Amino acid sequence: MVERHAAYLTRLDAVLGDGDHGDNLVIGFRAVEAMLEDLAPDTAPGELLRAVGYRLVAAVGGASGPLYGTAFLEAGAAAGDSPTIDASTLGRMLKTGCDGLARRGRCTVGDKTMLDALRPASDAFTASIEAGGMLASAMGVAVQAAARGMRSTRPLVARRGLALRLGDKSIGHLDPGAVSAMLLLRAIADG
Numbered sequence: 599m600v601e602r603h604a605a606y607l608t609r610l611d612a613v614l615g616d617g618d619h620g621d622n623l624v625i626g627f628r629a630v631e632a633m634l635e636d637l638a639p640d641t642a643p644g645e646l647l648r649a650v651g652y653r654l655v656a657a658v659g660g661a662s663g664p665l666y667g668t669a670f671l672e673a674g675a676a677a678g679d680s681p682t683i684d685a686s687t688l689g690r691m692l693k694t695g696c697d698g699l700a701r702r703g704r705c706t707v708g709d710k711t712m713l714d715a716l717r718p719a720s721d722a723f724t725a726s727i728e729a730g731g732m733l734a735s736a737m738g739v740a741v742q743a744a745a746r747g748m749r750s751t752r753p754l755v756a757r758r759g760l761a762l763r764l765g766d767k768s769i770g771h772l773d774p775g776a777v778s779a780m781l782l783l784r785a786i787a788d789g
Contacts, residue, residue: 599785600627600778607781610774614761618660619774626658626666643683647674647691661759662775665703665712672698685727685736692720692740703758707747710756710768712775719744719783737787744780751776 600607600623607620633653637646651670654663673691677683683691696716705711707718722743726736749772756768759775 599781600624603778603781607774607778610772610777613771614756614759614764614768614774616660616760619662619778622658622660622662623666623778626654626663629653629657640681642677642679642681644674644677644679647671647677650674661703662712662778665699665775668698668702669695669716685733688733689720689724689727692716692723696720705758708754709758710751710754710761710773710776711758712773712779714751714754714773715744715747715776715779715783718747719780734787737783741780741784741787744783748772748776748780 600620604620604624607623608617609620611617611619630650630653633649634646637649641649647670651667651672651674653667654670655667657663658666673695676691676694677687680687696713699716700706700713703711703713705713707714719740723736723740726739727733731739751773752771753769754773755766756762756764756773761768761771761773
């Protein structure tokens with residue numbers, strides 16, 4: 599998913615940031631793929647996610663490495679050492695991933711960041727599961743919420759990251775981090 603949309607993410611970032619978001623994510627997720635080959639097949643999901651987080655922090659330049667890395671690290675911590683992940687745990691993982699990202703980025707929803715896509719997705723997933731929804735349908739609801747959150751960044755003035763320097767000129771552009779967050783959630787839902 600990241601490779602397929604890398605050029606688009608980089609074009610979005612060229613307007614609001616330094617024009618490397620898609621390229622950096624490709625580098626990071628290629629590093630993750632290489633790391634996965636070295637992990638034992640019976641690696642617990644939490645340990646796997648923590649390893650992904652560390653690899654993204656180390657491999658991805660710019661802000662997205664530490665932000666995504668933190669989200670994966672926090673999600674992995676929420677998963678613990680359980681060999682499987684149920685819907686309730688996944689909801690907790692999404693929430694703690696968002697919380698970690700918000701802390702690391704010192705951002706809230708409405709700041710024109712990836713959190714604008716991730717927080718609504720997390721909230722929608724949890725609400726769907728609590729209402730008795732099945733895992734697949736809850737993921738679909740989460741992806742739809744992420745897409746709405748992503749689109750909500752277009753009219754916002756950026757209050758974090760490099761786009762902050764643009765002020766009102768950031769209005770009218772999608773946040774590249776929100777777009778990549780929605781794409782990653784879609785990849786998870788499709789996987």
